[in-house]
């Protein structure tokens with residue numbers, strides 16, 4: 001006999017519509033995970049979704065022999081903007097393999113090391129901006145970190161300097177916000193309402209983003225370049241398996257996909273700044289390490305792998321911020337077999353085609369794995385302590401075949417930016433009692449976290 005999967009009581013006809021705030025879905029899911037534990041379900045408009053929030057059950061869902069990415073809900077909605085791109089392609093779509101084989105070589109650790117100087121240059125621009133501000137000025141760190149991220153993504157992958165760290169905010173940032181918020185909200189609204197009232201926002205954002213990408217392509221066509229970067233690969237390389245290249249429209253799809261994926265990194269860094277403010281001991285240890293490893297000389301790519309404590313600090317930030325808050329899974333279909341799928345050694349049963357979502361706010365803070373799971377302790381993310389953790393609590397970059405293709409880029413960006421900020425900037429919380437609350441769409445960020453910044457006092 002299996003155990004029923006807990007479900008909030010809900011209301012007649014509408015089910016659990018009111019248990020999930022469409023303006024802050026992930027915070028609602030975190031709250032439900034805290035109440036119901038390792039597994040729970042909701043039913044909205046007749047659709048059942050099962051959520052998994054423990055390390056042990058997440059481990060099971062990460063078994064690629066049994067489960068795969070579920071492309072549904074918001075992921076399908078954002079296909080309006082990027083069609084069958086890497087992030088949104090259904091399992092059966094050939095386009096995924098073609099794009100993956102063309103793009104992945106541009107995102108290997110070696111390829112990323114080649115972009116170290118450009119990432120550092122962008123990070124230094126932000127540091128100079130923050131060091132030059134009135135020390136009493138209130139800033140929302142995320143705003144500038146979003147600019148930095150778009151700047152670094154566009155420069156490293158597409159060879160274009162936007163000059164948007166100091167200049168006006170680039171329209172891509174609002175367009176990414178508008179398209180991803182719409183993608184999350186549309187499945188929670190009646191179709192007619194989406195079409196009649198809300199269609200314009202997604203359309204406008206899509207136009208802005210695709211125009212941005214088309215401009216990058218045009219620029220490269222018009223200005224000969226010897227850069228063999230991601231844009232070059234998208235425009236020229238062929239998938240060695242099928243011999244196919246990306247079509248013009250697919251190049252635009254993939255260019256637009258990259259900053260959307262990448263925009264998770266500034267969310268993590270904004271939370272990381274907060275964790276450092278709340279944990280001065282961790283800040284002091286990171287500074288000691290950075291001063292010992294880099295000292296007063298230039299920061300080089302060789303230093304990155306020597307900054308063990310900073311690496312632990314970045315991992316602990318990824319664990320606790322859940323900047324990418326979860327991912328969708330479904331059982332791999334078995335033709336002719338519609339028997340239920342068993343979880344937890346038969347403790348739970350779900351339908352053969354049940355959509356499941358891993359809620360990292362539960363998985364990453366599972367008390368069965370972490371002593372004081374809410375405490376920020378970089379030490380547990382270093383060396384053997386880190387190696388011994390179950391794989392399922394390290395899934396901040398997703399899982400298996402559909403794991404984040406940008407994870408090495410993200411790692412270098414997080415390491416470089418966190419190192420520079422710790423090395424050169426002093427932060428002060430505007431509200432010393434601020435407690436992390438997050439909202440967001442495909443990624444989550446601290447709400448109304450303000451700080452003051454000034455050059456590090458030595």
Ligand code: HEM
Nearest residue numbers: 086087261262264265324327396397398402404405406410
């Ligand atoms: C802290 C930073 C980042 C985090 C935490 C993160 C997290 C994730 C996660 C969890 C997935 C899996 C989504 C799913 O299963 O539906 C994913 C996929 C993806 N990410 Fe990232 N990401 C980050 C940065 C980046 C960057 C920098 C890029 C691009 C340069 C990127 C591009 C992508 C793409 C294209 C996919 C889809 C891959 C596929 O399905 O083949 N991400 N990311």
